[in-house]
Amino acid sequence: MASPSLPRALSSRAPALAFAAALALLPLFLPNAYYFDVAIRIAVNATLAIALNLLIGYAGQISLGHAAFFGLGAYGSAILTGAFGWPPIAALVVSAAAVGALAYLVGRAILRLEGHYLAMATLGLGVVASIALGNEVALTGGPDGMAVPDFSVLGWRLAGETSWYWAFAALLIAAIVLAGNLVDSPAGRALRALHGSQTAARALGVDASGFKTRVFVLSAVVAAFVGSLYGHYEGFVTPGLAAFPKSVQLVTMVVVGGMASIWGSVLGAALLSLAPELLARFEGYETIGYGAILVATMIFLPRGIAPSLAERFGRKAG
Amino acid sequence: MLCVEKLSKSFGGVAAVSDVSFSVAKGTIHAVIGPNGAGKTTLFNLITGLLAPSSGSIRLRGEEVAGLPPESLARRGVARTFQNLQVSMNLSAIENVMVGAHLRLNSSLLAAMARRPSLVARDRAARAEAADLLAFVGCGAYLDADARAMPYGALKRLEIARALAAAPELLFLDEPAAGLNHTETGEVERLIGEIGRRGVTVVLVEHDMRLVMNVSQHIVVLDYGKKLADGAPEEVRRNPEVIAAYLGAADGGG
Numbered sequence: 001m002a003s004p005s006l007p008r009a010l011s012s013r014a015p016a017l018a019f020a021a022a023l024a025l026l027p028l029f030l031p032n033a034y035y036f037d038v039a040i041r042i043a044v045n046a047t048l049a050i051a052l053n054l055l056i057g058y059a060g061q062i063s064l065g066h067a068a069f070f071g072l073g074a075y076g077s078a079i080l081t082g083a084f085g086w087p088p089i090a091a092l093v094v095s096a097a098a099v100g101a102l103a104y105l106v107g108r109a110i111l112r113l114e115g116h117y118l119a120m121a122t123l124g125l126g127v128v129a130s131i132a133l134g135n136e137v138a139l140t141g142g143p144d145g146m147a148v149p150d151f152s153v154l155g156w157r158l159a160g161e162t163s164w165y166w167a168f169a170a171l172l173i174a175a176i177v178l179a180g181n182l183v184d185s186p187a188g189r190a191l192r193a194l195h196g197s198q199t200a201a202r203a204l205g206v207d208a209s210g211f212k213t214r215v216f217v218l219s220a221v222v223a224a225f226v227g228s229l230y231g232h233y234e235g236f237v238t239p240g241l242a243a244f245p246k247s248v249q250l251v252t253m254v255v256v257g258g259m260a261s262i263w264g265s266v267l268g269a270a271l272l273s274l275a276p277e278l279l280a281r282f283e284g285y286e287t288i289g290y291g292a293i294l295v296a297t298m299i300f301l302p303r304g305i306a307p308s309l310a311e312r313f314g315r316k317a318g
Numbered sequence: 319m320l321c322v323e324k325l326s327k328s329f330g331g332v333a334a335v336s337d338v339s340f341s342v343a344k345g346t347i348h349a350v351i352g353p354n355g356a357g358k359t360t361l362f363n364l365i366t367g368l369l370a371p372s373s374g375s376i377r378l379r380g381e382e383v384a385g386l387p388p389e390s391l392a393r394r395g396v397a398r399t400f401q402n403l404q405v406s407m408n409l410s411a412i413e414n415v416m417v418g419a420h421l422r423l424n425s426s427l428l429a430a431m432a433r434r435p436s437l438v439a440r441d442r443a444a445r446a447e448a449a450d451l452l453a454f455v456g457c458g459a460y461l462d463a464d465a466r467a468m469p470y471g472a473l474k475r476l477e478i479a480r481a482l483a484a485a486p487e488l489l490f491l492d493e494p495a496a497g498l499n500h501t502e503t504g505e506v507e508r509l510i511g512e513i514g515r516r517g518v519t520v521v522l523v524e525h526d527m528r529l530v531m532n533v534s535q536h537i538v539v540l541d542y543g544k545k546l547a548d549g550a551p552e553e554v555r556r557n558p559e560v561i562a563a564y565l566g567a568a569d570g571g572g
Binding site for chain 2: 178179181182185186187188189190192193195196197199200201202203204205206207208211214215218260
């Protein structure tokens, strides 16, 4: 038969190109800064959800503290640039590396065990992180949060919703392409095979704990990277960025959109980022809303929206 | 090739395998038989690293490998299939087989995200090899099918293709014909013979006596975790202890 990889490569690239075109045209339809802000938050959450989906949907491991990595990245950049006057790029790289090292230590210790111990460990890590950020008043400003200087590279300053929109849109496209590349590779197959049958994968030479740890670190580093940029964009960070409700929100995006589906993560992030805007009058009850959406999805669409739709229309989810 | 000596495994006082010794010569097809609960699968799990032995020695080409994890044994050329299917149902058929080639491919996360050309080229070659292997085991019609959509008999053969994708020197087949009908069993028998002719050393656990007698050059009989007999098919078939303990009770399937 003809080489099956050429059409596969094309069919995996086409949606990303179409999506990039849509993101390029979107600003024409955004009337003011508020809508840019909403679009930016969707892009941020979608990038985070894609990174988390690599862990949950593909490797089958749950992190209930992913907001901690996001928040630590934001605070790392805020403190290093604000209090120590570091260049933002250096602060971003160092924060992401430090979060990666933290994730590695946790992953190394926990992921040797089979089962969902990572969920418990990350839950604890998230609680510790948000308490620490709230209590270290001298360094973090405590519960009131702290201001973050503008992001600038070599004298060029990134400011204003429109510029940030392009930055986060580019980041999201990069995340979609890179995650797609990873999923359709020996490493990605090994991760998915571990999820399907760890016994078989190990018997074929897949280093189970090593792969899970590596994807956990990757996922945490992406969260920290996005967190750093988001802190600079908002210009202000609070401990809420790292708190448990944010972690739950991210897991909900992954599950609702569809586990092991990159486009599902984008969809889930869009839906759940828009929900609070649409339900603004129910402020204070969002967490209950997320819980209800999560439960309803598990009952009615156990595989998530994107894979269920793809199945209905006879296409394989990407 | 493989030399097992005084291998024992007990689960909380129950001796599942006790003092079993046998050896497997390179390029031969061996069968391990015995009534249900005789310890055959436990023996397989010990040799392929899923379980650590309580005592005894397992040497692979002279190297002591008892207690090594399965991924270390895979690196030493050991592959296996499973009695109860261990197929990754979230992957397609060909992707499952490609996981078999894992150790021969570049499994770096960064190289994968960057689509390094050498990685993509090797992966493409692995895909072609996997397609050939699926055709070889008679699953050529299922290349891009989701594993969860495949019938049981095809999944049994998919596991054989996946194990072969690892290019093993020593292949363990745990009940390759279990649950298969007469025709399918015949296909598996032909397949095992062909794998043996390709120079792979095969050890199989199987209840189908006709298949065992037809394909294997050497048979080890287990009963209650102990070795009862060990020899060529004709010797084993005539061994009165074996007849009493197993073949007689099993109505002499061959």
